[in-house]
Amino acid sequence: MNYKLINMKVFGDERGKLISLEGNKNIPFDIKRVYYIYDTIPDFERGKHAHKNLEQIIVAMDGSCQFVLDDGEKREEVWLNRPDIGLYIGKNMWREMRHFSYGCKLMVLASEHYNEKEYIRDYQKFLGSIKND
Numbered sequence: 001m002n003y004k005l006i007n008m009k010v011f012g013d014e015r016g017k018l019i020s021l022e023g024n025k026n027i028p029f030d031i032k033r034v035y036y037i038y039d040t041i042p043d044f045e046r047g048k049h050a051h052k053n054l055e056q057i058i059v060a061m062d063g064s065c066q067f068v069l070d071d072g073e074k075r076e077e078v079w080l081n082r083p084d085i086g087l088y089i090g091k092n093m094w095r096e097m098r099h100f101s102y103g104c105k106l107m108v109l110a111s112e113h114y115n116e117k118e119y120i121r122d123y124q125k126f127l128g129s130i131k132n133d
């Protein structure tokens, strides 16, 4: 399974907490894009796609949601619910996001610029693309 949870180093004192994210240091790729997801509600799922070449780190800055990760053979579930843990998702992983808390805030760091052509949004095509690799 091409994903892992990364514990971020926290600089904390009586004023609060700070986490620094740096490309090719504690983030294992060059960061080309940042986007965020907010105003979520529990009724709707997101994701349901894979990327051929994209690597991402997802952090739940506030609230929680569940990721389903699938490499074509296995499916695993991961909860994101704290800002000091990043979910790294590598190439060729199908992901689904569900059980969002109201107003969950996800920040995503990506290794490539946005390119819709690079998305695989059909699960059968995803399985086919894995076999052809």
Ligand code: T46
Residues within 6 Å of the ligand: 033, 035, 037, 046, 047, 048, 056, 058, 095, 108, 114
């Ligand atoms: C992923 C999960 C975790 C853009 O125009 N630029 C962007 O950088 C992104 C990410 C999206 N968009 C547009 C494309 C769609 O019209 O924003 C709209 C919503 O995107 P999407 O339905 O793909 O959102 P999610 O939450 O299902 O998936 C997103 C990322 O697209 C995806 O790469 O891994 O978050």
